[in-house]
Structure formats: C-alpha cells, structure tokens
Amino acid sequence: MMPRAYVPQALARQPWQVIIPLSLLTIFGGAVLYSAAGGRLQPWAAMHVIRFFGFLVMAMLLARVPQDWFKRIALPGYVVLCGLLVLVELIGRIGGGSQRWLNLGFMTLQPSELMKPGIVLVLAWFYAMLPMNEIRGWRAIVPPIVILLIPAGLVMLQPDLGTALAISFGALVMMFIAGLPLWLFVSGGIGASIAAPIMFFFVMHDYQRKRVLVFLDPESDPLGSGYHITQSKIAIGSGGMFGKGFGNGSQSHLDYLPEAHTDFVFATMAEEWGMIGGLFVLAVFTIVLYWGLKVAMRAPDRFSRLLAAGMVTTIFFYVCINMMMVMGLAPVVGIPLPFLSHGGSSMMTNMICVGTIMAVDRWSRRAPGGLG
C-alpha cells in the first residue's frame, strides 16, 4: 500500500516516452487481432490488451524493486528455473509426450520462457561479481558457458529450437558486452562458419536438411514446409504501401496464412495496413530498444548496465527473428512478435524485460551522475 501523496510523483517518474508507444503498439496489435478474429474482440483482441495493462502494472511494480533484491534472487532464481525445466521434462516423459509448461492451476507456466530474462539476470550478477582482472581468464568463460549449456540443453530436449537459440543468444551477448576477449568471438564465428556446412552434410537428419533448403528456396515446396513462408510473403507483399484496409485481409481471413494471430501476426498486420503499418511497428521497437540501450549506457554500475543491455537484447532477439522469419529472411522457428502476437507467456517475458529496464532507469536516477 502506497501513501496517496506518493502516487502522482510515482506516476510522474514513469518513463512515459516508452510506455505510451508500447501501449499504442499493443492497442494496434489488439486491432489486428480483432480483424484476424473476423471482427470480434473475442477470443484474442480483448485478452491481448487487458493482459498488457496487467503486465504493465507488474512491470511498474518490478521497477520499484531494489537492486539488491535482483542480485539476491539471481542465482536461486536460476537454480529454481533449471529445476522447473527438469520437472517439465520429467512430467513430459511420464505423460508420454513432450511438454513445455507446468499447470499451476490458475495459469500455465512455461519455465523456458522465464529462462530468457533469467539467464540475463544470472550472467549480469556473475560478471558484476567477478573480479575485474579475471575478465580475460578462463574463470570468466567456463562458468557462464556451463550456466548457458544447462538450460539450453534442457530446452533443446523439449525440443524447442527457437527458445534455446534465444537463451543462447542472450547469454552470448552478455559475454560479449561483459568484455570477454574479442578473439573468442572472432574465432568462434570462424569456427561456426566452418562447422555449419559440416553439420549440414554429415550431422543433420534429412528432414532438418530439407528445412534449411526450403528456407533457402521456399518456392521449391510451396505446399509443404515452404507454405508458411510463401503465404506470409504473399500477405505482406500484397498489402502494398497502404494495405488492403482494416478487415480486408484475404490471406488471413480465408485461412491461407497459418498462425495468423500468433507467429505470423506481422503478416496479418502488413496485409491490412501495408508498409505504413510495418514502419510504425518498426518505429515503436526502435524507440523501445533505443531507450533500453540508453538506460544501459547511463546505468550507475556494472550489474545494472549488463542487466539492462541484456534485457534489450532479449526483446531484440524476439523482434529480429520473428520479423526476419515472416519476411522470408530466416527459417520458420516458433518465436512470436512482442506486443502484437497473441500469447501470455511471451507477453510476460517481454514485460519482465521492460520492467527490469525501468528498474535500472530508476536506479540511475537515484544515483544521479553515475560513475559512467
């Protein structure tokens, strides 16, 4: 319970330059989902907007959590999430199928989703704790790799390639900005570019190889695995500059576009709103990510700096992979578009990221003139 006198001040201190664009984007997403449901608020649009404002309150509360609490729950939180991943795996094995979520009764919890901000938090804590002169030694490399491999491996077992990639990407970016020697990344990149063709020709299964080939040339299998990409490109391409108009998207309404309200919601949007709508979405994400990076740059200490930059990276990864996928620049992996796609788990993850950045923002204002 907050004293009444504090409320206006607390409101005034909110980063409205982000909350307002985000709210507009989400309401825009609600409009797209309204159209995708054939002009109905149910089942997606209303829930989408309500959820956002619910999670927004959560993010604002998260922003008031002191830095110490973050540091204190970093490691235990990570361990608990790993435990939950194992639990999910075990339940799935017993149930005779793969399962990604736990039923808590009032909601379903997807531990792999929480692991995305979780890994950022634990690595920020780890590097903040690590003595600075160790940063070029093995102790700066091996423990984070172990920290990464445990959850990434568990998520791969589910199997959920998209989320495993998101977790790995978050962790690698954390290592990069924490200041690990550059040659590690350069040689890693060279190694990967050598390993990739070897993997492709000698390790991958036929069906995986086929997926890669279809990604490279979706038209080669227009009715099979290339169908998603082809239909998505048709939706976006047919929208033109100004779109077909609200409620007139034939690709989504006639069910040609698969997953029109989740992973391919950007295509649904672009068909009806055209390039203008797409640029609006890109602009909002630019604002949010730019704000996040600015917060990270301004942050008072190493922990909060790494934390904010890591959270920005997590959101960025969602946006980047999803939009590249729907526009045919990346293979089809199941990653939703933040604030537009319908779905509670990803909304929660993204709002945790936003809330964490808001918290960092708050810490830096508490300690004005941070040590830079």
Added chain:
Amino acid sequence: MKKQKLPMTAARLTQTFERRTFLLGAVQGGVGLLLAARLGYLAVAQNAKYRAASESNRVNLSLIPPRRGWVLDRNGTALASNRADFRVDLIPDRLDNPDATLSTLQSLLSLTPDHLADIKDKIDKSRGFQPVEVASKLDWDKFAAVSVRLPELPGVIPQRGFSRFYPSGAAVGHLVGYVGPASADDYVREHNPLLITPGFKIGKDSLEKVFEMRLRGVPGARRVEATASGRVVRELGTREDVPGQPIQLTIHAGLQEYAARRIGLESGSVVVMDCLTGDLLAMVSMPCYDPNSFSDGIGRIEWKMLSEDDHVPLRNKVLRGLYPPGSTVKPMVALAFLEAGLDPHATVNCAGGLRVGNRVFHCWNHHGHGTTDMMKGIYQSCDVYFYHFAQQIGMDAIAKMMRRMGLGSSFPLPYPGQSYGTVPDPAWKLRKYHKEWAVYDTVNATIGQGYMLVNPLQQATYVSRLASGLKHSPRLILDRHAPPSPSMGFRQDHLDLIHAAMNEVVNGRGTAGKARIPIPGVQMAGKTGTAQVVGLNLGNGKGGEWKRRDHGHFICFAPFDKPRYACAVAIEHGGGSGSAYPIARDVMTYLFDQDKAMAVLTDYESQWGGTTQQRMAAKYAAYAAKYGATAPAPPSDDAANDQTDANNRDDEPATPVTDAASPAPEPEASPTPAPSSAPPTPAPSSGAAPQ
C-alpha cells in the same frame, strides 16, 4: 565496489562495455534498416506479383460440368437426356477424418451398408484428388441436411447439377452406352481439369464413349471466394456452360423399347431395318444393364447380379453375339442357285435324308417332303433339297452370295469391336485348319450349320438386302440426305420367287404359320431357323439344360410384296425358331399398329412378372436382401468395361458345332419318330429343325 579495484581496469571495462553496446545498437539499427528495406521490397517493389498471388488464393475458379448433348431418336424423342439433380461428392485428399465423415454422411443420406462399402472401395481406388460420388438424385431435404453440416465435413461437396437420364433404361443400354466418372487412366490420357471436376461424367461405352467430344460441351465456370480449406465464402460471378451437341439416331425410340420389352425373359436380340434406306430402327440386345444406375457408378450388388447372369447382360449380342444361322440362310442359298442358272422348277425327291459319301444327312422331317422344288424347299425348309443342289452348284458360288449379303463383314457403325463371324469356303478352311474342303462341309453350310457364324446385325442386313434388292448398309446416325443405296444387281424375277416362297412360310403352307401379323392388307414374309448348339449326342436341343438348347432365328420383312421393314430376331437357347418368330411378329405389328402390339405385350408381361424395369428392380431387391454389403467389390469402371469387352470377344464359340469335325453318330441315333411328342423329333444329323 569499483573504487577498490584498479581504476584503469574499471574504466577500460566500462569503455569496452560502451563500445560493444554501441556496436550492438548499431547492429540492431542495421537489422531495423534491413527489415524496413525488406518490407519495402516485398510490399512496394514486388507488390504486383504478390497481389496477383493473393488474388489467385482468394478467388477460386470452379468448373461447372457442361450439360451433355442429348441422344435423340429419329423423331426427336430423347434416348439419353439430362435431369437436374442434387448430388454429393467428396474429395478424398481433403477429408480430415474419412471414417467420421462417412458415418455422418451415412446417417444424413441414409445410405445402405452395401452403398457405403462401394464408396469406401472407390475412395481406396481413387487418386486422392479425384472426386468420388457419394450420392446423386437426392431430394432437397437430404441435400440441405448435408449442406448445413458442411463446416464439420471438409472435403464434402454438395452441388446441384445435371445427371444423365435414359428414359427407357435397359432398352438402350447397349445402344447408347452409359457414363461414369473419369478414371485415373482417362485423366492421364487427357490432362483436363474438367475430368476431375465433381459431377463431371465421361462416356464409358458405345455411343456415349465414341461421341464423347461431340456430346461433352464446354464447361461453365464459377468464381468464388473460398478459404484455404475450400469453403466458399461468397460468389463472385458465373459463366454459363455450353451444352454438348446432340446426336440424332435412326432409331425409333418406341420400337426400340417395345422390342426390348418383348424379348421378355429370353436372352436375345432384335434388329429392325428400314428397307428403303438401311436405317436401323431398332437394335436391341437383352437382357441389359440399366444405364441409369450404371451411370451412378457400378454397385457391388448390381455387379454381382449382372456378372452371375447366364444371359450375359453385359454383352451386346447384336454386334458381338455369333450364332450359326441355321435355315435362315436358305433364301440366299436359293438365290445363289438361281444366279448359277438352276431352274426353280427343278425338283428333288426328299425321302427324309440324303446319302453324302458314306454318311446319311437327314432332313428335319424324317418322313420326307416328297417331290420338292425351290419354293417348297424354302417354305418347308427342306434340307434335302439344299443338300442336293448345293453339291451341284458348289460352295464358292454360295459363299460369294453370302458375302454379298453382308455376312462375314463388319459395318461402319460407331461401335468398336463388331464380330465378323465366318462364311466358310474351301480357301478359308485350308487357311484356318489346313484341311481340304469336304462335300459334307458344303452340306452343312447350306443349312447354316458347321463353321458358319453370323451376328444378328448381319442377319438384318442380309434380310434387308434380300427384301429390297438394294445394297443397304446399316446406318445408325440419321442423315436425311444420304445417297440412296445402290442396287444389288439381282434379277427381279429371282427376288419375286424368293419373296413369294418366304411369304408362303408365314402365310401359306410354311413352317411359321403363327407368325402371320394381324394387320389387314399387310403380309409378312419370313424364314425360320434353328441352330444346334451342341451335338445331338448331348441333348435334343428342345428342352433340358438351358445352355444346351437350340438357338432360335427368324428373319422377315413386310409387306412381302412391297418391302418396307426388315427384321432379324435371334434368341439364344430358345429351343428353336418357335421362340423367335412370335417376337418378330409382334415387333413388326408394332410398326403398323402400336395399340395391337402393346395389347399383346401387356398380356405377356403380366405373366412374366412385370415390365423389364419392374423385374430388374425385384431381382435387385432380392440380391440386396441376400448379400447386402458382403457382395465382392465390383472392378473399377474401366476393368468392368474390359470385362464386358472380354465377354464380347468370343468371336468363335468355344466348341463350334461342326458335325463334319465330329459327326453325330447317325444310324443308331436316328430314332423312330416319337408319336407322343407334339413337335417333330429333331434330326440327329446336322439338319436344321424348323417347326
């Protein structure tokens, strides 16, 4: 915390962080620009391409099967037409859950178990994208019941369209053929999307098949907005179909149906020709399948019923049934004698048989006909007269006359696979059997036995040529401007003599007195024929096992003095010509007085258990009750077709009855005439036995 560490390191780390975060930001910005550029490329630069792709997704062009051209009789009556109906098809590829869909359809349409089993067979055999007919000729209620449940029945297509209708059913089955959905092979041959349009049918047999392109027409098209799963959202526009061209036949629909019904329980054929033009007025082979139900797809019960019938309803007996013609050849043999210079008043004494070489060939009348000239030889059908003079004249002259009359040849009719039959002569026998012609071969041939085989169409052609003296070729497609047939080159006094003798057969002292037609002023001339099927050692040909009874023939024309119509009737295993000439009499009567003929038919049908249609329906019901869905699946349409073809291709009977090859034992097998039996005991030799 940082103050405790070396400031250089802290500062450097922060610097590294800032540099690398800046790089990260730059990468993110770059990705943002890349995405914006990609968006612009797709939405603006490639807009036209993707707009077209989206339109082709949205708009579904569905073909409307064209209405098939009608098949008309000579007076414009429909032999095959189209009927508007409601139908339901399904596309196997689009079914989510075939079993659930079928059981829903079964309850909605009240399908019988055997019908359901037929549908399952067709789904198994179809190539997935080919539509399978579930039901047609539905009433509105059932059609509506399926239509409202469509959302839960993906892959099911209810539509209103036209289906083929044959008003006289089985009577025109062999004549016109039937239609059916295109088979996979048809689609391979003709890669036309129309062939896999639900509701489209292709000609499967006879005229329907031969004139497919003319009857087919041009499909219409309907543009609809449809979902990815094929559900129609709204109509955008329709182009009407262009119906196929009709074809008009020389057939007389009423006569065709009358003849078909008049054959009744027998297995046989009737061909009626116009003596002035050669037009075919009727061409009937019975029993026959019902082309209406064949066109809905051949069901298992129907197939079982037809394939087990020893009357071979799948064979067109007019074109593909081959029979020894028996004594019906005698008029033309006599004409050959006349042309060879034989005096018609030359006589022979018939004492009931004639010794040829070391064998006695009997006349059908064991008591003998006494002094017999040509007239009497024909109207009494005296075998000895022909045995005697045929040896004098020789086989070559006789065979030449037979060929002139059309025997042993096929005619330019739109039916594939007519049987030629056989007109034997010495050269033929040497070629075929590497044996010299023997005198007894001539003797056999002159009475239409031995190697001789003809089909009913040849018989009809023969009698029309004999009646008119014109070289008619049977015509089926009506052409009112066809050039008249040329003369056969017979001398009119020869023809008059033969005609008079044939008139005597019916209206005088001949063998078919009961064939007189009840029309005042019209006299019919004819000739009977009885053809042995098995050697006399196996049966007497009159009764006993159906398969061993004699074939009955009758050829005739009327009026005898001014021939207008010619007719040939062949009844398989009818037990002799007595089974054939009553049918010929009534069919000819129909041409002059339909009411009189119909009265006779109605009387017969009340004894037979109803009209052809009623009897077939009763038989089907009995089969359905007995076998239900347990009947084996019918072969695919094409295989069924092949099977009918195979049925049709027995140009040579399995065992040609050539007593020359296996002569019946004559001395001991010539019993004294049995006084108790009313019909004369048949000759034990190869003699024909007209009544």
